[in-house]
Amino acid sequence: MKTSIATVSLSGDLSEKLSAIAAAGYGAVEIFENDFLAFDRGARDVGRMVRDAGLEISLFQPFRDFEGLPEPQRGRAFERARRKFGTMNELGTDLILVCSSVSPLALGGIDRAAEDLNALGDLAREHGVRVGYEALAWGRFVNDHRDAWEIVRRADHAHVGIILDSFHSLARGIDPASIRAIPKDKIFIVQMADAPRLDLDLLSWSRHYRAMLGQGDLPVADFMAAVEATGYDGYYSLEIFNDQFRAGSARQTAVDGRRSLIFTMDRLKAEGRAMKGPSERAPLPPPVPTGGVAFVEFAADAASGRTLGDLLTSIGFRHAGTHRSKDVELYAQGPLRVVVNTETEGFAHSSYVVHGTNVCALGLRVADPAQALLRAEGLLAAPFRQPVGPGERELPAIRGVGGSLVYLVPEADALTVQWETDFALEPGWDAHDGAGLAAVDHVAQTVRYEDILSWTLFYRSIFALTPLAPVEVADPGGLVRSQVLESEDCGLRLVINGSQSPRTLSARFVSRFVGPGVQHVAFRTPDIFATARALRANGVPLLHIPQNYYDDLDAKFELDAADLAAMRESGILYDRDDAGDYFQIYLGALDGGFFIEIVERRGYRGLGAANAPIRLATQARDAPAAIPLR
Numbered sequence: 169m170k171t172s173i174a175t176v177s178l179s180g181d182l183s184e185k186l187s188a189i190a191a192a193g194y195g196a197v198e199i200f201e202n203d204f205l206a207f208d209r210g211a212r213d214v215g216r217m218v219r220d221a222g223l224e225i226s227l228f229q230p231f232r233d234f235e236g237l238p239e240p241q242r243g244r245a246f247e248r249a250r251r252k253f254g255t256m257n258e259l260g261t262d263l264i265l266v267c268s269s270v271s272p273l274a275l276g277g278i279d280r281a282a283e284d285l286n287a288l289g290d291l292a293r294e295h296g297v298r299v300g301y302e303a304l305a306w307g308r309f310v311n312d313h314r315d316a317w318e319i320v321r322r323a324d325h326a327h328v329g330i331i332l333d334s335f336h337s338l339a340r341g342i343d344p345a346s347i348r349a350i351p352k353d354k355i356f357i358v359q360m361a362d363a364p365r366l367d368l369d370l371l372s373w374s375r376h377y378r379a380m381l382g383q384g385d386l387p388v389a390d391f392m393a394a395v396e397a398t399g400y401d402g403y404y405s406l407e408i409f410n411d412q413f414r415a416g417s418a419r420q421t422a423v424d425g426r427r428s429l430i431f432t433m434d435r436l437k438a439e440g441r442a443m444k445g446p447s448e449r450a451p452l453p454p455p456v457p458t459g460g461v462a463f464v465e466f467a468a469d470a471a472s473g474r475t476l477g478d479l480l481t482s483i484g485f486r487h488a489g490t491h492r493s494k495d496v497e498l499y500a501q502g503p504l505r506v507v508v509n510t511e512t513e514g515f516a517h518s519s520y521v522v523h524g525t526n527v528c529a530l531g532l533r534v535a536d537p538a539q540a541l542l543r544a545e546g547l548l549a550a551p552f553r554q555p556v557g558p559g560e561r562e563l564p565a566i567r568g569v570g571g572s573l574v575y576l577v578p579e580a581d582a583l584t585v586q587w588e589t590d591f592a593l594e595p596g597w598d599a600h601d602g603a604g605l606a607a608v609d610h611v612a613q614t615v616r617y618e619d620i621l622s623w624t625l626f627y628r629s630i631f632a633l634t635p636l637a638p639v640e641v642a643d644p645g646g647l648v649r650s651q652v653l654e655s656e657d658c659g660l661r662l663v664i665n666g667s668q669s670p671r672t673l674s675a676r677f678v679s680r681f682v683g684p685g686v687q688h689v690a691f692r693t694p695d696i697f698a699t700a701r702a703l704r705a706n707g708v709p710l711l712h713i714p715q716n717y718y719d720d721l722d723a724k725f726e727l728d729a730a731d732l733a734a735m736r737e738s739g740i741l742y743d744r745d746d747a748g749d750y751f752q753i754y755l756g757a758l759d760g761g762f763f764i765e766i767v768e769r770r771g772y773r774g775l776g777a778a779n780a781p782i783r784l785a786t787q788a789r790d791a792p793a794a795i796p797l798r
């Protein structure tokens with residue numbers, strides 16, 4: 169697949185954009201005219217910069233309000249085109265995008281537009297360039313690619329073709345099947361963009377909310393399948409107008425874009441909707457099903473490592489063993505494994521230096537770690553390796569949120585062998601039920617608000633995870649956006665949170681304390697009341713939930729009186745959906761904001777979003793009393 173991206177999709181100046189685009193591995197760039205006009209070098213220099221970066225210019229755009237004008241405006245439009253063709257010759261590109269007119273002066277008429285484009289084709293031929301005509305969704309007379317195609321067909325000029333843009337077609341609900349009738353040599357370039365469903369006028373929606381493929385709700389894969397059906401073998405070029413991307417990291421946005429193209433094309437190949445011939449590269453290994461979290465690893469120093477050890481023991485973990493060659497301790501409870509790494513060199517130590525005490529790695533259970541790594545690398549994830557001691561085993565890993573690691577962990581038995589190989593284990597280490605915690609229910613990672621889309625795409629493209637509709641929860645300091653991804657059997661639930669307000673606990677976790685990373689881990693128990701009793705007996709500090717909350721629960725759900733009394737006593741939160749009941753306990757946060765949650769599910773499917781505002785308000789009140797880490 170030939171990949172390209174428009175400069176308008178990225179932050180920074182032209183040279184920053186070009187280096188980000190080259191680094192992400194695209195073959196070409198669309199020069200958006202304003203990026204060129206605002207740049208302090210001439211067209212020849214820019215052309216050279218692009219080629220020196222190893223790229224070609226797939227398109228120069230946009231050329232506005234051309235077709236259907238009366239004189240004298242028509243003559244001026246041709247003169248303007250002549251000047252732009254000269255610039256294109258200097259840049260070294262042969263394709264310009266003419267978008268359908270929005271001019272109040274335009275007269276309309278499909279044959280008039282065709283005649284204008286035919287005449288423009290003659291001028292383009294003189295300059296050795298080609299003209300692609302695109303229907304803007306809000307074009308005055310032409311706002312549908314089927315009409316644009318009819319105009320191009322009637323223009324009947326070798327130097328005039330159509331430009332398709334998934335946003336303009338899909339936002340208007342036009343069936344992409346209509347693309348299948350266009351001959352591939354008349355499709356000069358295909359622009360791709362997704363967008364979330366919003367009830368907004370087309371122009372505002374397009375200019376502010378376009379997103380990478382798979383980050384929105386438009387049927388972009390069907391659109392691409394229709395283009396593939398024509399035999400088209402030109403560039404797929406991302407043209408993403410998005411306010412967050414304009415403010416974000418150009419390098420990251422560029423990688424996300426290419427990941428989204430690869431992800432979408434891979435899906436089409438796997439479904440047999442895009443294989444042109446036997447020479448085509450086979451699809452990647454399929455999205456990786458995950459059996460859940462195999463272990464959680466903390467990076468700490470000696471003092472905070474002891475605090476973590478005490479906290480884990482107080483919630484029913486036992487010290488299970490010590491690494492044979494490193495300052496690494498293993499804690500276990502039922503099937504749960506938590507690693508506390510206090511090494512003074514290597515990856516965990518760097519993580520500690522950068523973030524303080526934090527979750528530096530998650531182990532995700534996968535059936536075939538080598539295949540999982542192949543898919544992850546195919547989707548541009550950065551693999552991670554570090555030296556292993558003699559006789560120790562290596563686990564494949566990729567970089568995740570905030571530079572942390574995602575280990576791709578083999579199924580349970582193989583992992584046990586790994587613990588046995590690398591650790592001096594205590595007798596009976598894996599036969600300890602503690603406070604009854606039996607699974608990792610979910611892991612919540614907090615990231616910068618503008619990175620939520622990026623990490624959602626990262627996880628859902630590599631793993632077999634489905635993103636649910638994002639929700640906003642109220643923190644006393646502002647709104648927090650929360651994106652849940654879950655596996656089909658809910659063996660893995662990941663939450664990605666981010667907030668635009670600087671005063672929320674989420675925002676402070678990212679900006680003042682840990683940085684982007686795991687803010688909470690939720691363990692699951694089969695009996696929340698028994699677990700609550702065990703924690704209270706161990707003196708574990710639980711979040712104190714206001715009595716007002718329980719009065720309301722009683723009014724809403726008519727709960728059993730004894731249960732309600734026990735819930736009041738231990739600060740247990742409750743929710744119910746069609747499928748069943750949900751109970752939650754929150755532990756007091758550590759200094760820096762990390763906290764542990766314990767849940768019981770009786771069929772319930774969600775994550776207790778209704779309780780989040782109560783919990784966040786309580787945590788905000790309790791923040792000064794956080795457990796010190798030394």
Ligand SMILES: O=C(O)c1ccc(O)c(O)c1
Nearest residue numbers: 230265267302333374375
């Ligand atoms: O929003 C616009 O004006 C605009 C310009 C050029 C394009 O290719 C496009 O899709 C939109």
Ligand SMILES: [Mg+2]
Nearest residue numbers: 302333359407
């Ligand atoms: Mg476009």
